Amino acid sequence: MGSLLASLQAMPQEQAFDxxxxxxGEWVEAPNERRGGMSGVQRxxxxxGRLLYRKQQVDHDYRDWRHPLGEPTVLREERALRAFAALGVRVPQLLFCATRRRHGHRLGLLVTAALDGFTSLEDxxxxxxxxxxxxxxQARIFHQLGEMLARLHRARWQHGCLYPKHIFVRIDTDGRVELALLDLEKSRRRLSARRAARHDLRQLRxxxxxxxQEWRSLGYGYHCIPGHRIEV
Structure with missing residues (x-):
């Protein structure tokens, strides 16, 4: 699927979906029923040789005041992936996202590239x-994590599911640190930076x-972002 990847990205959306x-692929997160629908992830x-992840959903919607009738969660995740990347927060590369109706059901599909060389902090x-x-x-890792979260929260973005298993790190042989965030399905913008920060940081604690020491380094990094001071 080397050249096929390029051709898929050039196809009309309807054709590319199928x-x-x-x-x-092989299931890494078996389909499970939630939100009144079904969702799963395949590798x-x-x-x-590139490793990709394909999230497949059927009637897997969320509802809020903007979408009282529901919207597929893959579309919310797509918006978050684009927004986080624009803020300089590393996330998986978005390759494809679309929804379509079939036989009375709404299907959702989101494809991202794997984060090569990264490992979750939980692992x-x-x-x-x-x-x-x-x-x-250790100080570099958590200082950088604090800076990344402050950048996110200053823009009023909330990760929404901020667990150590969703924070990924890559440490090069020269000690250079890179961090990334995964699982943005619940990410959304809040009315204020303070609300976004309180939710994520309390959840992470x-x-x-x-x-x-880890939390102290995170706090130093968090408060390095100009104009952003929230209790960590």
Missing amino acids: RWLAEP VRSGD CYARGEQLRWDAAL RHSSWGE
Whole structure:
């Protein structure tokens, strides 16, 4: 699917939708029923070796005051992927997103590229990798995480599901750190930066086992963003 990837991206949306669905894949998140519909994720391997993820949904909608009749969650995730990237927050590369109606049901499809070389912070801590980080490396990781979250919240964007398993890190051999965020299905803009920050940071505290030093470094990074001071 090397050259096929380029051809799929050049196809009309209706035709590309069916071609993306026809590509063989394996389930990494088996279809489950929620939101009155179904959603699952498959891993797809391209002909040139690229690893892709294909989210497939049927009647998987959310409702808010803008969409009282419901909107597919893949469309909300697509908007968040584009917005986060525009803010300089690394997220998976968006390759395709579309919805269509078929046999009385609304289908949703979202395809992204894998984050090569990245590992979730949850997996890092589960494997004890943080024990091999020196103080300077640990400080860089969490300082950068704080800066990334402040950039997001200053624009009034809330991740909405900010767990360590959705924060990914890549550490190069020279010690350079890169961070990325995944699973933006629940991401949305809030009325204020404070509301976005409070939700995400409280959620992250509840679901992480980080110590005082990690949170101190995160706080330093968070308050480095000009004009943004929220209790971390």
